[in-house]
Amino acid sequence: xxxxxxxxxxxxxxxxxxxxxxxxxxxxxxxxxxxxxxxxxxxxxxxxxxxxxxxxxxxxxxxxxxxxxxxxxxxxxxxxxxxxxxxxxxxxxxxxxxxxxxxxxxxxx
Amino acid sequence: xxxxxxxxxxxxxxxxxxxxxxxxxxxxxxxxxxxxxxxxxxxxxxxxxxxxxxxxxxxxxxxxxxxxxxxxxxxxxxxxxxxxxxxxxxxxxxxxxxxxxxxxxxxxxxxxxxxxxx
Numbered sequence: 312x313x314x315x316x317x318x319x320x321x322x323x324x325x326x327x328x329x330x331x332x333x334x335x336x337x338x339x340x341x342x343x344x345x346x347x348x349x350x351x352x353x354x355x356x357x358x359x360x361x362x363x364x365x366x367x368x369x370x371x372x373x374x375x376x377x378x379x380x381x382x383x384x385x386x387x388x389x390x391x392x393x394x395x396x397x398x399x400x401x402x403x404x405x406x407x408x409x410x411x412x413x414x415x416x417x418x419x420x
Numbered sequence: 421x422x423x424x425x426x427x428x429x430x431x432x433x434x435x436x437x438x439x440x441x442x443x444x445x446x447x448x449x450x451x452x453x454x455x456x457x458x459x460x461x462x463x464x465x466x467x468x469x470x471x472x473x474x475x476x477x478x479x480x481x482x483x484x485x486x487x488x489x490x491x492x493x494x495x496x497x498x499x500x501x502x503x504x505x506x507x508x509x510x511x512x513x514x515x516x517x518x519x520x521x522x523x524x525x526x527x528x529x530x531x532x533x534x535x536x537x538x
Contacts, residue, residue, distance in 0.1 A: 343525045345526065353532070354531050354532045357526060357527050411463070
């Protein structure tokens, strides 16, 4: 079983839509959770960390559900520029990070 | 803050040559650096983890004699692809975590190096 699993998508949504991705992780001892964004042929960029209490940054909201071992990312009012691959990252010590395979989002006009 | 650079950004070389890629943390001390490889339309694959002053820890299936990693200082790690072959063509990305509390948990990525072996 993979450490981190994501639906690869693609999620095709119109501008202005709300879209949500989930990511499940297998190690219940996981401590740190992140969402990264990766544009085509570029390096991943940190979108947000995910805390137990949830985290909101503008149109982006991340939630952590430890009981069910998943994290989620909600994007409201999607923009064309949100089109990218969203990577879920989980760590249970600061020396090891596990990446999901990414969820591709296409926001269309 | 927390900027990571990589050099070169792209390399084209002949089969059999060795290629050295540098990863630098510009504004923080990187206790740990990670090297990843990414093939087109695939996820990042961790190759190795290196801590300053110690030998790198390689992931299963990654040949340590082919991918030489040196982490000589808290701001520099190098990856050398020895005797490169066309199947080594890929996007190589480094990342780093730092000493400061806020930097320990989060990986900061370099811009990546595209390697094409002819």
